[in-house]
Amino acid sequence: MEIRELRYFVAIAEELHFGKAARRLEIAQPPLSRTIARLERQLGVTLLERTSRKVTLTEAGAVLLSEGRAILSAVAAAERRTQQAAQRRPRLVLAVKSGTAGELLAKLLDAYRTEPGAATVDLLLCEAHQHQKLLQDGQADVALLHLPFDSTVGLDTETLCTEGQVAILPSSHALSGRSQIRMAEVTALPDLPMARWPGPGGSYPEGPGAEVRNLTQLFQLIALGRTTVIMPESAGTDLRRDLAAVPVLDAPPVTTVIAWPPQSRLRAVADLIRVATRL
Amino acid sequence: MEIRELRYFVAIAEELHFGKAARRLEIAQPPLSRTIARLERQLGVTLLERTSRKVTLTEAGAVLLSEGRAILSAVAAAERRTQQAAQRRPRLVLAVKSGTAGELLAKLLDAYRTEPGAATVDLLLCEAHQHQKLLQDGQADVALLHLPFDSTVGLDTETLCTEGQVAILPSSHALSGRSQIRMAEVTALPDLPMARWPGPGGSYPEGPGAEVRNLTQLFQLIALGRTTVIMPESAGTDLRRDLAAVPVLDAPPVTTVIAWPPQSRLRAVADLIRVATRL
DNA sequence: ATGCAGCGATACCTGAGCGACATCGATCGA
């Protein structure tokens, strides 16, 4: 099995249409048909059921699609990382959800900068749920994740810190003066439905709250009295004047971890992790 | 970058010798030289420093070696799993360290067997530290691991159970009648140095205890009064007559988890996991 | 019922590149 064959198969499996897949691959349709036929012959497995009107995946095809996507990501990552490693002055891409881990991030970058042979660290500000993909296809080398929100499946991690959560409310709200609060009190506020974040697929869960994509949007909506949110303490420091943070007693603690692909061999990654765990 | 090129590069990077690598790949040496040269040209990166007497890896080459091995494993896994998925009656390979999780394993297999459309489960009895590799190159589909001993990096997991640990002693030993014991008491026994297991590389750590590879060896040595061991409770049930198990109060608890590769799409794997978590 | 449009498979051709063999040039040790 070759990468080219896998690329072709994944394209067809996604399009379920030889013509469209060929256009996407920028080749003609006949070589595509032949390549897939040969792949099937070599594996001894039928991957696609085709009539002249419809193409469908077999069960084996679904398995190969899933495994194949992972392999193609890994190949793209290998190419990127190999080229990075050859640079005279290495660069390191650190993926962080925008607006989070502010102080920790600053301390980490400061501490790492003084390391001998420190690489240039590029920050890749990403949206929630993107980390995984960025690390897997080599667009990022390291990421800061927040448990239990982010998944660490397929990654090596080290715990950096654990913190409580706070509810962000309009300063004018009745509860904003409280020194602490409980989950149930926040989630039950009928006048302030909880904001909804996009899920892993990029679509929003059902619910009454506002749909938000970033902290600026969110804070604006909270200030307007349209929504509220429960989030880690550190993200609630240095708030706008018209917002208040109230510690939520029984919210699950949030753990910030540093994560990297397990087979990472970049010295810069190892250094950064060492610095991070010593903070 | 193609799989063939990656296979060639990994072979050379491991042998650090074009001739030997070519023999291992069962091709002549010249095409190998040319293939690597072209790979380097395409990546725009020097992977190997070569003189006519010595070949060494560059830093970029070391990165590609590491990433490349992972990719080759993934490709082998994809081929195996695709072919498995095409079988009329699917098979499922469950990797377990020999001698562990006895009762849990029996219950799991019994419960799964009654599932509608249950696959045939093949047990792959392996040695410690092999799980990871078996799952990654597709020789196994699921594994039972024991935290904190085994690494779950790169795998999805579900916790099945947690148990304490016991010290296994000769029945004749002075401590064997105790109802409980402490770590320090066991590790400090001068007459019974702790047995040594092979590490991830297959070599043994330094120490006075006996070198063992499996439970039969181990139990025999304990019965002979040559060593002792601390291990999970469940592995210490149904002991030989001449051995005794004493709970170790302050030993870290052992968690048994079921683990699988994150991109797994086999229905049989999903079924088995569901059954396991409901036990 | 028939003709047409859309789709995947097949036939055939050209050129790139893989792999084999022979050989070169450099380097190290005797």
Add this chain to the structure above:
DNA sequence: TCGATCGATGTCGCTCAGGTATCGCTGCAT
């Protein structure tokens, strides 16, 4: 200084990737 060893290079045959033209099947519209 000579020979052995090792990676690079030149050359050749052949496989196979990719292109164009076309076939055969199927569903749909008239």
